[in-house]
Amino acid sequence: xxxxxxxxxxxxxxxxxTARMAGVMYLLSIVSGVVGVLIVGGRLVVDGDAAATATNIxxxxxxxxxxxxxxxIGIACYIVVTALLYRLLQPVNRTLSLLSALFSxxxxxxxxxxxxxxxxxxxxxxxGGPFRTFTVGQVQDLGLTFLNVYSQALSIGxxxxxxxxxxxxxxxxxxxFLPRIVGVLMALAGVGYLTNLYPxxxxxxxxxxxxxxxxxxxSLTLWLLIVGVNVERWKEKAGTAGWLAPGVSERTASHxxxxxxx
Numbered sequence: 001x002x003x004x005x006x007x008x009x010x011x012x013x014x015x016x017x018t019a020r021m022a023g024v025m026y027l028l029s030i031v032s033g034v035v036g037v038l039i040v041g042g043r044l045v046v047d048g049d050a051a052a053t054a055t056n057i058x059x060x061x062x063x064x065x066x067x068x069x070x071x072x073i074g075i076a077c078y079i080v081v082t083a084l085l086y087r088l089l090q091p092v093n094r095t096l097s098l099l100s101a102l103f104s105x106x107x108x109x110x111x112x113x114x115x116x117x118x119x120x121x122x123x124x125x126x127x128g129g130p131f132r133t134f135t136v137g138q139v140q141d142l143g144l145t146f147l148n149v150y151s152q153a154l155s156i157g158x159x160x161x162x163x164x165x166x167x168x169x170x171x172x173x174x175x176x177f178l179p180r181i182v183g184v185l186m187a188l189a190g191v192g193y194l195t196n197l198y199p200x201x202x203x204x205x206x207x208x209x210x211x212x213x214x215x216x217x218x219s220l221t222l223w224l225l226i227v228g229v230n231v232e233r234w235k236e237k238a239g240t241a242g243w244l245a246p247g248v249s250e251r252t253a254s255h256x257x258x259x260x261x262x
Contacts, residue, residue, distance in 0.1 A: 014231060015088060015177075015228075015229050015231055015234040015235075016228035016229055016231050017228075018084055018087060018088050019084075019088055019224045019228040019229045020224065020225060020228050021084055022081055022084035022085055022088060022224050023221055023222070023223070023224030023225030023226070023228075024225060025077045025078075025080045025081045025084065026077075026078075026081045026217070026220070026221040026224065026225075027221050027225060028073070028074075028077045029074045029075075029077035029078040029080075029081055030074075030217065030218075030221065031074075032070045032071070032073040032074030032077060033070075033071065033074030033075070033078070034074075035067065035070045035074075036067050036068070036069075036070040036071025036072075036073075036074055037071065037154070039063060039064070039066070039067035039070075043056070043060075043063075044056040044057055044060060044063070044064060044067075045144075045147055049144075050137070050140035050141045050143065050144040051137075051140050053140070053143065053144050053147065054125050054139075054140040054143055054144075057121070057122065057125050057126070057143070058125065058126065061122075061126060064122055065122070068115065068118055068119060068122070071111075071115055071118070072112075072115060075108050075111050075112055075115075078104070078108055079104075079105070079108055081104075082101050082104040082105060082108070082164075083101070085097075085100075085101075085168060086098065086100070086101040088229065088234075089168070089171040089172070089175065091175075091234065091237040091238040091240070092171045092174050092175045092237060093171060093174070096167055096170065096171060097171060099167060100163075100164050100167035100168055100171065103160050103161070103163040103164040103167065104160070104161065104164040106157075106160045107157040107158070107159075107160030107161040107164060108157070110153055110154075110156050110157035110160060111153065111154060111157040113153055114149070114150045114151075114152075114153025114154055114157065115150070117146045117147070117149045117150040117153065118146070118147065118150045120146045121143045121144070121146035121147045121150070122143075124139060124142050124143045124146065125139065125140070125143040155196045155199060155202070156196075158193045158196045159193065159194060159196050159197055161190075161193050162190045162191070162192070162193030162194035162196065163190065163194070164190070165186050165187070165189045165190030165193060165216060165217070166186075166187050166190030166191065166194070167190075168183075168186050168190075168220075169183045169184065169185070169186030169187030169188070169189070169190055169216070170183065170187060171183070172186055172220070173187070175233075175234075175237065176230075176233045176236075176237060177229045177230040177231075177233035177234040177237060178223065178229055178230075179223065181219075182216075182219050182220050182223055185212070185215045185216040185219050185220075186216040186217070186219075186220055187216075188212040188215070188216055189212045189213045189215070189216025189217055190216070191212070192205075192209040192212045192213055193209075193213070195209060
C-alpha cells in the first residue's frame, strides 16, 4: 500500500525528485533497521543462554517492543525504496530492474516473516497462558529458539538483498545518470551479503563485511539524497529505451494532447 501510493505520487514527478525521495526512504530504512536489529541482537539476546536472554527481555520489555516496531518501519521504508529505484532504473534495463525489485521484495518478506518469530518469543516469555504447564527452563528455551529462527530468517533475507544490491550496482554502473563508482560499491556490498549463503564464512568475516555494506548502500543513499540524478542523461536513457521521444520531457510526454480521429 505504501509503495503503491508513493509510486502514484511520483509517476509524474521529475526523476530528480524520485531520486531524492528514494534517498530519504533509504536513510529511514537503514536507521530503523539498524536500531531494530541491534537492540535485540546486540543488547538483549545472549547466545546460548536462554535464562539470561529471558531476563534481559523481561527487564527491557518496552525496549524490545520499540525494537520490533522500528524493524517493521525499516521493512516498510525499504519496500518504498524498492519501488522508487525500480522506477528510476527502468530505462537502463526494464527486465533487470524488475528482477532486482523481486529479489528485494522476497528479502523484505523473509524479514517480515522473521519478525513474527521475534514477536512469538516476546509472547512466550512474557505470558503464562498455554505455557503454564511448561517449566521455566522450557519456556526460556522455547523463547530463545524463536529468536534463533528470527536470526536465521534475517540471514536468508540478506541473501536476497545480496542479489538485489548486485543487480542495482550493475544498473547504476550502466545508467550514465548515476556515478559508476556508486554502482561498483553497491555490487561489492551485494557480494558481501551473498556470503550468507555459507554462514560459517559470513560469521568469520562479519566485521569486515560491514565495510562494503556501509560504503555501498551508504554512498547510494547519500548521492540520491543530496545530488539526485543527472536529469538530462536520465531523459536520454529513457528516450533510448522508448519511453520518451528525443527532446521531450517526461512530464510533457505524459500530457501531450491526442489528435482527434477523423
